[in-house]
Amino acid sequence: MTDAAVHGHESSTGISNIKLGMWTFLGSECLLFGGLISTYMLYRGRVTGGPRPAQIFDIPFTSVSSFVLLMSSLTMVLAVSAAHKSEDKKTNLWLTVTALLGATFVGGQVYEFTAFYNEGLGFSTSLFGSSFYTLTGFHGVHVTVGIIMLMALVGIFKRSEVPGKKAEVVEMIGLYWHFVDIVWIIIFTLVYLIPV
Amino acid sequence: MTTDTTHKAAGTELAENHAETHGMSNAGYIRIAAILAAITALEVSTVYIDFGPFFLPALLIMMAVKFIMVVSYFMHLKFDNKIFSFMFYAGLILAVGVYAAFLATFKFFIQ
Numbered sequence: 001m002t003d004a005a006v007h008g009h010e011s012s013t014g015i016s017n018i019k020l021g022m023w024t025f026l027g028s029e030c031l032l033f034g035g036l037i038s039t040y041m042l043y044r045g046r047v048t049g050g051p052r053p054a055q056i057f058d059i060p061f062t063s064v065s066s067f068v069l070l071m072s073s074l075t076m077v078l079a080v081s082a083a084h085k086s087e088d089k090k091t092n093l094w095l096t097v098t099a100l101l102g103a104t105f106v107g108g109q110v111y112e113f114t115a116f117y118n119e120g121l122g123f124s125t126s127l128f129g130s131s132f133y134t135l136t137g138f139h140g141v142h143v144t145v146g147i148i149m150l151m152a153l154v155g156i157f158k159r160s161e162v163p164g165k166k167a168e169v170v171e172m173i174g175l176y177w178h179f180v181d182i183v184w185i186i187i188f189t190l191v192y193l194i195p196v
Numbered sequence: 197m198t199t200d201t202t203h204k205a206a207g208t209e210l211a212e213n214h215a216e217t218h219g220m221s222n223a224g225y226i227r228i229a230a231i232l233a234a235i236t237a238l239e240v241s242t243v244y245i246d247f248g249p250f251f252l253p254a255l256l257i258m259m260a261v262k263f264i265m266v267v268s269y270f271m272h273l274k275f276d277n278k279i280f281s282f283m284f285y286a287g288l289i290l291a292v293g294v295y296a297a298f299l300a301t302f303k304f305f306i307q
Contacts, residue, residue: 031294035295063240188239189256
């Protein structure tokens with residue numbers, strides 16, 4: 001059975017158009033985050049004023065945040081699995097848990113940014129500060145957009161106004177959410193764990 | 197009634213086909229998440245334990261393993277149509293190539 005047939009609709013290529021579009025979008029997002037990560041790697045040692053990375057990074061705190069985001073990927077995949085089995089209540093539950101875990105991660109990032117600012121690292125303090133806030137800020141915005149999509153999906157499900165197949169809509173948002181997770185896997189290693 | 201039963205049977209068939217397509221059970225996903233958590237713990241341990249010359253390669257390998265596991269299993273790329281893999285990895289390889297060249301022009305790798 002072709003992929004499109006499994007998803008309950010046909011396309012001239014035999015595969016789901018919406019899924020192909022999402023994967024193309026995620027491929028292009030690699031270029032966006034690649035640019036931001038490269039710029040950070042280039043500027044992370046450029047500290048003329050303000051604190052250096054090793055002076056302000058709180059590895060235990062960021063490790064817990066990373067773990068929370070990683071576990072949100074598990075709850076997201078469980079939501080996708082439940083959606084494929086047409087278990088609406090479980091799907092809504094796992095989507096809500098995913099959104100809550102994502103909100104916890106973003107809350108942690110807001111706390112971290114506030115702590116760094118109080119320790120003297122502003123956006124324009126140094127090239128390190130600018131590139132750090134731009135990279136992690138862009139990622140945080142992506143997570144926030146993901147949370148909004150998850151909550152919107154839960155609300156739409158409750159009204160049963162989902163356009164097209166429910167499972168495919170959940171799967172597309174799941175792909176976006178997992179992408180945000182894999183970007184953080186890279187940021188966590190390159191930004192936080194590898195010293196300057 | 198008959199139409200209803202037919203729809204339910206079709207729905208069950210669709211769900212079974214999905215399970216075959218995606219090839220993972222919930223227990224499988226939990227196992228993958230446990231492995232990812234263990235690798236993350238190992239990554240964090242490199243900050244506190246001296247790995248010597250293996251520090252950087254070990255971190256990069258662990259990062260790559262986590263990346264591939266999430267993409268392959270949680271994003272179902274391993275079980276899906278190969279064209280999705282092509283679209284994603286084309287963007288990824290292009291990004292790595294372009295930015296590696298960009299960093300090389302700034303002599304990043306010989307610092």
